[in-house]
Amino acid sequence: MTTAQQLSYDVQLTGTARTPAEREQVFADPGFGQHFTDHMISVDWTEGRGWHDARLMPYGPLTLDPATSVFHYAQELFEGMKAYRQTSGSIVCFRPYANATRFNRSAVRMAMPELPEDAFVESLELLVQTDREWVPRAEGQSLYLRPFMIATQPALGVNYPSRTYKYMVIASPAGAYFAGGVKPVSVWLSRDYTRAAPGGTGFAKCGGNYAAAFVAQRQAVENGCDQVVWLDAFEHRYVEEMGGMNLFFVFGDRLLTPALTGTLLGGITRDSLLTLAADLGLTAEEGRISIEEWRAGCESGELTEVFACGTAAVITPVGSVKGVDGGWTVGDGTPGALTMRLREELMGIQYGTRPDPHDWIHKIC
Template sequence: MSEKIEFVQRENLKEKPDPSDLGFGKYFTDYMLSFDYDLDKGWHDLKIVPYGPIEISPAAQALHYGQAVFEGLKAYKHNDEVVLFRPDENFKRINDSLNRLDMPEVDEGVLLEGLKQLVDVERDWVPEGEGQSLYIRPYVFATEGMLGVRPSYSYKLLIILSPSGSYYGGESLRPTKIYVEDEYVRAVRGGVGHAKVAGNYAASLKAQTNASKLGYDQVLWLDGVEQKYIEEVGSMNIFFVENGTIVTPKLNGSILPGITRKTVIELSKQLGYDVEERRVSIDELIESQRKGKLSEVFGTGTAAVISPVGQLKYGEKEIVINNNETGEITQKLYDNYVGIQSGKLNDPQNWRVVVPKY
């Protein structure tokens, strides 16, 4: 049994929200995990504290120079078990992001243990409905109150929890409409596109707003140099099925290495599909659809797991994929992925991590 970390009791517990009206990111649990860093002490004071406002200097460097990274993962309830899904991958990636922004890395084992204890405290907050989960948001930001462009000397890490409803509202998979962005770019190689950096999302909002006004759900980004090669969707990695082969853009330094992406690639191979990771141009995609080779398109990410794409718009061209219906391969991957996640299917790779009762 691991040593229990410090726990600060709150005076009154919150009333839990109606499970039928959870939405996403609207409600937060009673507690959060807190971890501090100072240059002279390193990471210290790991503890579970009441969820609530935090005090921060108006000169905190995160507010002025953007040193802030985050992660997203989920906890699921199956029978009496609460389970995390591949949390080690998230903590590896948060360290990659921290390294890119010249922020201090965290002991992944310590962080995982802290997360398990936090989720154990809040296990009654994990919703049990179909497709529901407890969303987990770890994030790190610079706290030193000093104006000067250099790495901060102090940081705070928090993990907050939010009960979330089903992405599809309990319905079957709904194909989305994607707008291919040809004016703005998300990232370039050598930048921070491969890291889960807060500023990446701020830079994407203008394009997303424009796409929404035109009636599209998400933006598909092209590369930042030639604006020719497909990279990723606003909140997802992207996959195509061409002549029965699953194809996805190869990681190149400006694409986020999604954990759902990685899992879908591994799962696809286990199910017997051929998978290619390579450069894919938007022109190739349109030509593939014209010739009848493109049968399915889907995105992958923490929120939806797998999201079918029914329409793509690029300039004046608008293409419909698979009659705007969910494809057979997309559905099969979704069913297997969610089945493993929820404990309904076998987990030969040990992706599920059961949260112990401390």
């Protein structure tokens, strides 16, 4: 945990907050990342001074010099989590300190300053408390939180990282990912492109990883698939992750997820499901699986379900697979029973309809 540093916020409330009627109009069809709340968090960091000028302020544009480092060298990172309105009426976050830890792990890799974990969580609390009316009440909806940090020094030169940074948090109401019921996705095995290699930034949640993924995602869509599955950098044979989500493979009552070898993101949802699986009496393992083993397991019936997991969708069943060598169906192509059981268990904890034995829920207000 990083050394504590007390931040004193200058609170500047907007004079043009949206009305209840305007919020309800957004809640009717919020989508994902399309609408934003009335306020945002901003904290600056300067070499030799540390974190300073913490502000809660009206949501709005930033003014940055054209030579600002983030534009030219992509020195930035972000996190993603949600605030939930539970059945009790409380507003909570799910494992925010785990996100804080991952945020700092990314910061170290990107040569950026770490933010004290308590300060990270405090920034979420302040924004959500201020914009609490933006936390939806409808079943399956939530308030998505996006903390991020960018390099702000206006200078060109690749010999050293920026000497100034800005940390921010914005929030966006999010609709139910599967509004009409959980639907399996089809996936494309990417052999032409690599997401990450050992020693790279694969484990860091930085924008460059996602920008480099767009071309493969486009290829997946062109081949009639919903998502791309990334394979290892050396042989393009071993499964790593799916787009922005981790993958799980179900062999009866045994779960297997690709191990964290430094090339894929350590998802908070992934980690939580490993624990929940053990709670449910299942065997949960980290290892590796090749595309040949994936296909053979489905054809033999030994591999019964596959699902992806992440903050946005929670759990997404994988129904079919395609690649340059053909394709196959996972199980009968419908959401599996174990997939749905884990999904219901996790969402039950998040929305307060099931017990929270691991103290994952962090109450905000």
